[in-house]
Amino acid sequence: MAQPFPYTYYSCDCYDSATLAPTSKRASHPARAEEEDERTFDPRNPRSNYSLYPLEHLLYCEDCRQIRCPRCVSEETLNWFCPSCLFEVPSSMIKSEGNRCTRNCYNCPICTSSMTVSSLEPPKVPTADDTGGLAGPFFLSCPYCHWSTLDIGIEFEKHTGITQQLARIRNGGKVVPTPKEREKERDKKRDAEARDESVAKADELSPEDLNPSEPPPQEELFSNLFAFYKSQLSLAAPSNPFSPHHDINFSSPSSFSRIMNLYSSTSSKKQKKDKPAPMREACSITEGLVPYNPSLDAAAVEALKTHGWSHTLSPTQKLHQTSPNTRFINELRPIPTLLRTKRGKRCRTCRHILSKPESKITSTRYKIKLLGLNHIPRLSVRALSSPIPLPTMAASTGSQGFDYARLSPGLPTHFLLTLSNPLFDPIRITLATPSTTAGKVQSRVTIMCPQFEVGANTDVWDDALSSGLTKRGATASTDPGSGTPQVEAGKIWDRGRNWTSVILEVVPGFLKPIPGFDFGLGGELAKKVDDEHELDEDDDVLEIPVFVRIEYESEVAAEDRAAAGAEHGRAGAAGGKEKREEAFWCVLGVGRIVGGP
């Protein structure tokens, strides 16, 4: 994700903790902390991409006392809705109609922008009885790239029910029977076949069928095959007493288990029963057979020859099409809008609900929402030398003061690292960072004061009463120009009600090694750097891994105390207080190093 500098990502260790030996969580905690002391989080590790999240994406499981990232929660769908018309689609309809909007919502097959229905007639001369110029014919058009269904020769009679109308019109405007009508047609044909089976098979493949000018549409092919295998299954399973011999509904769980039984019985009771007769394959077009048609290939080659490259589709455009055989722009169809879901989230370990939005589509509220940012401190970083940039000014005006995208190599730069505490108890923080960053560009990092306390997050009324005080603190820290505290090792920079700032000194590394200067690295390491000084994309981004450990004493929750000391009571439950600690890695993206000294 492209975040502007400076940013902070938080690491969820769910993958690593899953790979560690699954010992009792409480007992192994100190041991694991020690292990983590040894192991440094490397933000450049490809795996890190999948464990780093912005704070607002993290949830917190109060039972596991762990942050939960999108990887270690399980999602459950509450409902489906169309992102364009915002109508909820019942789940029964999802099963029958699929996961696309069946109203008038379409996306442009060229650029994915959502399409609008317009009238082909120019707006009428204003008359009193006119209904706003809603006279057909209509067409779908893209407001962004101006592709329209007229490009594929499709017009509509009405401005509503586009899906039904579109199902009946092929590209070029040829009206074909709807899938329902086609189904009926097919059943009729099959019945006819069944009646006079003596008719030679070759008869079925009429020359017109054998040589269609275009392949059958995907939906027709699917419904033909579906009907064929349905009939084959019911034929193959007459011995199954539960089978009603017809109309197996694949979407119902009972018939699904029936089908599964069918398979398992053939395998387990093989010796008891005869082998089932092998199912025959589709052998006519009504059954879903697609005979190879060389003329189609020839036509494709011809189209390539005459229209050239610009007539073909890009891979993305091709993937967006519902039919996998679409090759040329004249075969494009408008894309019915994919539905979206509203989802609740559960802890994958203990199954507790972590977030549950209200099911109404229009509501943005949550019934349950356990946020990570209410449980772990927020780390924010910014350059010390400049005031907080005003986001309302364009970056190019130079009012930002500090250019995070142009860090000078070799020049010690001070950053202000602020931790704010969301908890109602004061916390003790221990920060740790590797002295040089991993990767090809080695930057030196020093946290001036790695151990400090952050005040409790007192409730909202205290905040309101002491707002003047916090404000004063804030201005002191944002205003380093006038009589500021010195950058001093072992001392915090500033603190407020529930936040503390410390200084982070960074010496950005050199993108190109300087000959004869190994920059404090061992000669061997410098040589290594020299050997592979070829930089990859984003190697110049300065990301600092920081290990954060918080310790605090908290009131033992009543139910926890009742739930016996077996679990947490061990951890010093004296006086109704218990000691808690939490630790995690995070990554501070402080900027981009400019090339050359």
Next chain:
Amino acid sequence: MSRPATRKAAPKGEYIETDSGNKVSRRAAITGTANITLGGRTVISADVHLRGDLHPSRPAPSSSNNGPARDAPPTSISIGRCTVVSAGCVVRPPSRVSRGAVHYYPMKIGDNVFIGPNTTISAISISSHVHIGAGCVIHPFAIIKDNVKILPNTVVPAHMVIPSGSVVAGRPARVVGEVGEGWGVSAGGAGGGALGGAGGQGWVEGGDLRELVRGIR
């Protein structure tokens, strides 16, 4: 690198503050003032162009927020509380040609909406807690629901509906992700401190922008 701590590039008194706490830059170009409503504590930065003169020709429906149905001027732009319109933005109500005439439609922007610098807005409606990056173009009649983040330099095509909770980017705009559950919640929950924000600035994207508004002088 260090420069004097004057963050104001403009001379003193850059903003005119109204009774309800709106801050309007003296350098903003506002036309059709009578057709614009600001909800209070809303910031209109320098070089912003609000086209209030492009108002509906028909009288606004009586359900408009003007209380008694007197002969009030039609509303063309209505902006809610604590919304920040950054420098260089153009806010222009959408229009449609119908019956041979151009008709403008009133635009509504909700509360706590941040609109980044040099963005052009012609949406028909933007709900609350929306963060729009710099250099975006929102084409006419787009509808942006609550809790949406639009990344910088996005072009939202005309008539696009962006459902709530989306992260949108690209030209044309597509939904590229979802905002997290913690969207707009500053650290410390209800009692978020003065430095709760992501850059230590007391506000977060999609959250309450009061602190940001207070800091603009």
